[in-house]
Amino acid sequence: MVAPLVEFxxxxxxxxxxxxxxxxxxxxxxxxxxxxxxxxxxxxxxTLRMLAGLEAPSEGEVLMEGRVMNDVPAHERDTxxxxxxLALFPFLNARENVEFGLQMRGxxxxxxxxxxxxxxxxxxxxxxxxxxxxxxxxxQKQRVALARSLVIEPRILLLDEPLSALDANLVxxxxxxxxxxxxxxxxxxxxxxHSQSEAFAMADRVVIMSRxxxxxxxxxxxxxxxxxxxxxxxxxxxxxxxTGTVSKATAKAVTIDGSLGSFTVDLGQHEKxxxxxxxxxxxxxxxxxxxxxxxxxxxxxxxxxxxxxxxGSVVTLFLExxxxxxxxxxxxxxxxxxxxxxxxxxxxxxxASDQAxxxxxx
Amino acid sequence: xxxxxxxxxxxxxxxxxxxxxxxxxLPIIIWQSLFFIGPLCFMVAMSFFIVRNYRMQEDFVMxxxxxxxxxxxxxxxxxxxxxxxxxxxVVTMLVAFPAAYTLAxxxxxxxxxxxxxxxxxxxxxxxxxxxxxxxVILAESGVINAGLSYLGLxxxxxxxxKFGTVVGYxxxxxxxxxxxxxxxxxxxxxxxxxxxxNLGCRPFRTIYRVILPMARxxxxxxxxxxxxxxxxxxxxxxxxxxxxPPTLPILIVDTVKSGQQWPRxxxxxxxxxxxxxxxxxxxIMAAYRRRVG
Numbered sequence: 001m002v003a004p005l006v007e008f009x010x011x012x013x014x015x016x017x018x019x020x021x022x023x024x025x026x027x028x029x030x031x032x033x034x035x036x037x038x039x040x041x042x043x044x045x046x047t048l049r050m051l052a053g054l055e056a057p058s059e060g061e062v063l064m065e066g067r068v069m070n071d072v073p074a075h076e077r078d079t080x081x082x083x084x085x086l087a088l089f090p091f092l093n094a095r096e097n098v099e100f101g102l103q104m105r106g107x108x109x110x111x112x113x114x115x116x117x118x119x120x121x122x123x124x125x126x127x128x129x130x131x132x133x134x135x136x137x138x139x140q141k142q143r144v145a146l147a148r149s150l151v152i153e154p155r156i157l158l159l160d161e162p163l164s165a166l167d168a169n170l171v172x173x174x175x176x177x178x179x180x181x182x183x184x185x186x187x188x189x190x191x192x193x194h195s196q197s198e199a200f201a202m203a204d205r206v207v208i209m210s211r212x213x214x215x216x217x218x219x220x221x222x223x224x225x226x227x228x229x230x231x232x233x234x235x236x237x238x239x240x241x242x243t244g245t246v247s248k249a250t251a252k253a254v255t256i257d258g259s260l261g262s263f264t265v266d267l268g269q270h271e272k273x274x275x276x277x278x279x280x281x282x283x284x285x286x287x288x289x290x291x292x293x294x295x296x297x298x299x300x301x302x303x304x305x306x307x308x309x310x311x312g313s314v315v316t317l318f319l320e321x322x323x324x325x326x327x328x329x330x331x332x333x334x335x336x337x338x339x340x341x342x343x344x345x346x347x348x349x350x351x352a353s354d355q356a357x358x359x360x361x362x
Numbered sequence: 363x364x365x366x367x368x369x370x371x372x373x374x375x376x377x378x379x380x381x382x383x384x385x386x387x388l389p390i391i392i393w394q395s396l397f398f399i400g401p402l403c404f405m406v407a408m409s410f411f412i413v414r415n416y417r418m419q420e421d422f423v424m425x426x427x428x429x430x431x432x433x434x435x436x437x438x439x440x441x442x443x444x445x446x447x448x449x450x451x452v453v454t455m456l457v458a459f460p461a462a463y464t465l466a467x468x469x470x471x472x473x474x475x476x477x478x479x480x481x482x483x484x485x486x487x488x489x490x491x492x493x494x495x496x497x498v499i500l501a502e503s504g505v506i507n508a509g510l511s512y513l514g515l516x517x518x519x520x521x522x523x524k525f526g527t528v529v530g531y532x533x534x535x536x537x538x539x540x541x542x543x544x545x546x547x548x549x550x551x552x553x554x555x556x557x558x559x560n561l562g563c564r565p566f567r568t569i570y571r572v573i574l575p576m577a578r579x580x581x582x583x584x585x586x587x588x589x590x591x592x593x594x595x596x597x598x599x600x601x602x603x604x605x606x607p608p609t610l611p612i613l614i615v616d617t618v619k620s621g622q623q624w625p626r627x628x629x630x631x632x633x634x635x636x637x638x639x640x641x642x643x644x645x646i647m648a649a650y651r652r653r654v655g
Contacts, residue, residue: 054556074559087557091575104562
C-alpha cells in the first residue's frame with residue numbers, strides 16, 4: 001500500500017496553556033486540492049505550519065509519504081508556503097525573489113535565472129522581473145510569491161490565506177489561476193482559508209476545523225448539503241437549525257418536538273437517538289420554500305418578515321417565527337417578484353421532507 | 363469686491379497657522395543657533411586667529427592650519443584615532459550582535475523589556491567613574507591578572523595600552539549599540555525569516571541573506587553612533603590608553619595647555635567635525651540606499 005502524501009496522526013499543538021490543535025487525524029493524497037477552513041483561532045494555520053516544519057507538534061506525528069517529519073527542520077523540507085502577507089523579500093527584486101529557493105538548492109546562476117524567468121513568464125509577469133517588490137501591485141506580488149514557491153518544483157504547495165488581502169474581483173481571478181495551476185502541475189495544494197467561497201470554489205476536499213478539532217472532512221457538496229454537526233451547519237452556508245426533544249424514534253426517522261412545532265426527519269446515517277434526547281436538524285435556506293397560505297401537506301412554520309437582503313439575482317429573507325427565533329430563506333429574485341409578501345400577515349416556511357438534514361445533539 | 367473677503371480670511375488664516383507652526387519651531391531654532399551653529403562658526407573663525415604673548419588676537423592667517431596639517435604628529439594622531447575608533451566600532455558591533463539577536467528573536471517580550479532596562483542602567487553613573495573602575499580590573503595587580511596568576515600566567519599589561527582604550531570605548535558604546543541593534547532586529551518581519559527557512563535557507567545563512575539586509579538601516583545607524591562616540595572620546599584614551607601617543611581629543615587638550623594655543627586646538631576640532639560629518643553622512647546614505655548591489 002502506498003503511504004499517503006501527508007498524514008496527521010493524533011497531532012496536538014500547545015502554546016503554553018493554549019491548545020491550538022487537539023488530536024487531529026487526517027490524510028492528504030497526492031494531487032488533491034485540500035482546503036482547511038475555519039474561523040480565526042481554530043488551529044488551521046498552526047496545522048499548516050506544522051506541515052511546513054515552522055511549528056513542532058507537541059504530541060503525535062506528522063508524516064509525509066510514510067516518513068515521520070517531526071524532527072525534520074523547515075529548511076530541509078520541500079514544502080513551500082505562500083504567506084498571507086506574501087513574505088516577499090523587499091531587498092530583492094521580483095526575479096531574485098523567485099531565484100531564492102533555487103539558490104539555496106545550489107542551482108547555478110544561469111540556470112537559476114532561466115527557470116525564474118520561465119516561471120515569471122508563466123505567471124504573466126515577465127515584464128516586471130527586474131522591478132522592486134514595493135513597486136508591484138497586490139496581484140503582481142501574489143504571482144511573484146506563487147512563482148517563488150513553485151519554481152523549486154515541489155510536490156506540495158501550502159497556502160495560508162493568500163487571497164485575503166486582495167479585492168473581490170482579483171480574488172475570483174486568482175482562484176481560477178490557482179485551480180488551473182494545480183490541475184496543470186498535478187501537485188497537492190493545501191489551502192488554509194476562513195472564506196467558504198474560496199474553499200468551495202477550489203477544493204476537492206474541505207477540512208473544517210473548530211477550536212483545534214476537525215469538525216468535518218468531505219467534499220464541498222457533502223459539507224454544504226450534509227453538515228455533520230451544529231458547528232458546520234452554522235459556519236457553512238445559510239442554514240436554519242431547528243432544535244427540540246426526541247418524542248419518537250424509529251431506525252429510519254425521528255420526531256423532534258420544539259418550540260417551533262413537531263417535525264419528523266430522516267435519520268440518514270446517524271444512530272437512533274433515545275427518546276427525550278436533545279436533537280437538531282437543518283433546513284438549508286436555499287432549500288426552504290415560502291408561501292402566503294399554509295401548505296396542505298408537510299411541515300410548515302408560521303413567520304413574519306423582518307428584512308430582506310438583495311444580492312443580484314438571489315434574495316435572502318429574514319423571518320421571525322412565533323417563538324422569536326430567526327429563520328432564513330433564499331430564493332431567486334424572479335420567484336419573489338411573483339409573490340405579494342408585503343400584504344401577507346403570515347408567511348409559511350416549509351420544506352420537502354427529504355431536505356431536512358438531521359445532525360444529532362451537538 | 364465681495365469675493366475678496368473669503369480670500370483675505372484665508373490668507374490671514376494661513377498667516378496665523380504659520381505663526382502657530384513657528385512658535386513650535388522657534389525654540390529649537392534658537393537653541394541650535396546659540397549653542398551649535400554659533401559656537402561652530404566661532405570655532406572655525408578662531409582657527410584663523412593668532413596667539414601673541416599667550417593672548418589670542420583676532421586675525422585671519424593660515425598659519426595655524428599650515429602648522430597643524432604640516433606636522434607628522436598631527437596625522438599620526440589622526441590615523442590613530444581613526445584606527446582605535448574603527449577597531450572599537452567593529453569589535454563592539456560584533457560583540458553586540460549575538461546579544462541583540464538573542465534579545466530580538468530568542469526571548470519573550472518581557473525578558474526583552476527587562477534587558478533593555480538593564481542596558482540603560484549603566485548610563486545612570488558617570489562614564490568617568492565607570493572608566494576608573496576598570497583600573498581595579500585591568501591593573502597589573504588587578505582582578506584579571508590575579509586570576510591568571512593562579513593558572514601560572516601573566517601578569518599582562520592592559521592599562522595604558524590600545525587594548526585599554528578599546529575596552530574604555532566599549533564601556534561607553536556597548537550598551538547603546540546592543541539597544542540600537544535589538545530594535546533594528548526586533549522590527550524585522552518574522553515571516554521573512556520563516557520564508558527563508560521555508561525555501562531551504564539554513565538558519566546561519568539566513569542571518570546574512572535576510573536578517574542583515576532587513577536590519578541594515580538600524581545596524582548602520584548603530585555603527586555610526588558607536589564610531590562618533592569613540593572618535594570624540596577623551597576619557598578612555600587618556601585614562602585607560604595612557605594618553606601617549608595622543609588621540610585627537612587629547613591633542614586638543616595638549617595644544618590648549620601648551621602655550622594657550624586655542625586657534626591650533628580649533629584646527630584639530632574643525633578637522634574632527636569635518637571627519638564626523640563625512641562619516642555620518644556616508645553612513646546615513648548607505649543606511650537609506652534603496653537596494654544593495
